Amino acid sequence: SAVISQKPSRDICQRGTSLTIQCQVDSQVTMMFWYRQQPGQSLTLIATANQGSEATYESGFVIDKFPISRPNLTFSTLTVSNMSPEDSSIYLCSVIGQGAYEQYFGPGTRLTVT
Amino acid sequence: GDSVTQMEGPVTLSEEAFLTINCTYTATGYPSLFWYVQYPGEGLQLLLKATKADDKGSNKGFEATYRKETTSFHLEKGSVQVSDSAVYFCALSPYPTNTGNQFYFGTGTSLTVIP
Numbered sequence: 001s002a003v004i005s006q007k008p009s010r011d012i013c014q015r016g017t018s019l020t021i022q023c024q025v026d027s028q029v030t031m032m033f034w035y036r037q038q039p040g041q042s043l044t045l046i047a048t049a050n051q052g053s054e055a056t057y058e059s060g061f062v063i064d065k066f067p068i069s070r071p072n073l074t075f076s077t078l079t080v081s082n083m084s085p086e087d088s089s090i091y092l093c094s095v096i097g098q099g100a101y102e103q104y105f106g107p108g109t110r111l112t113v114t
Numbered sequence: 115g116d117s118v119t120q121m122e123g124p125v126t127l128s129e130e131a132f133l134t135i136n137c138t139y140t141a142t143g144y145p146s147l148f149w150y151v152q153y154p155g156e157g158l159q160l161l162l163k164a165t166k167a168d169d170k171g172s173n174k175g176f177e178a179t180y181r182k183e184t185t186s187f188h189l190e191k192g193s194v195q196v197s198d199s200a201v202y203f204c205a206l207s208p209y210p211t212n213t214g215n216q217f218y219f220g221t222g223t224s225l226t227v228i229p
Contacts, residue, residue: 042221092157103217107157
């Protein structure tokens with residue numbers, strides 16, 4: 001299994017500002033994923049982050065709003081830019097386990113935009 | 115495309131009651147199936163998995179059997195406890211049918227167990 005940590009665990013931000021969420025994994029992984037979980041909803045994949053290349057965004061998500069960095073095989077950041085109350089969600093990073101059968105999640109970052 | 119349909123909640127049970135949360139899937143190949151649990155204020159944790167037909171995943175008293183003939187992966191527990199109160203997500207991975215790493219999640223079922 002993989003142990004994943006995220007910072008911050010929660011934050012309350014003003015409309016129009018940006019927040020960068022960090023994700024650290026205890027082992028080297030090729031692919032990392034960023035999800036959004038809006039209140040009472042399931043998970044929605046935002047993007048897939050590969051080390052050394054541009055992130056791949058899902059439909060409805062764009063790089064200008066959710067820029068992602070992946071500087072090495074154990075770390076990634078997701079920035080939520082120009083925030084609005086609609087961005088209030090839990091943001092989760094995840095990795096695929098060995099053999100690609102399992103996905104492991106970080107504890108999440110609970111974001112509230114006022 | 116691949117998808118997961120999960121029983122809607124919320125579900126409220128008394129302690130020691132039997133739990134079933136239904137999950138059915140649609141997939142073009144031979145996916146792997148998972149149940150994840152999310153306790154209040156926490157991220158998702160893998161509860162159990164099954165990677166081929168007729169496999170039974172089990173953990174912490176929970177079980178689910180991969181039924182290809184009914185395309186189902188229902189979660190069961192014989193006697194729930196208050197500590198089982200959480201949201202449960204059924205999920206599908208097309209691997210190893212293809213090399214994609216996209217996981218598909220159900221909408222989640224909220225379970226509350228009352229003493």
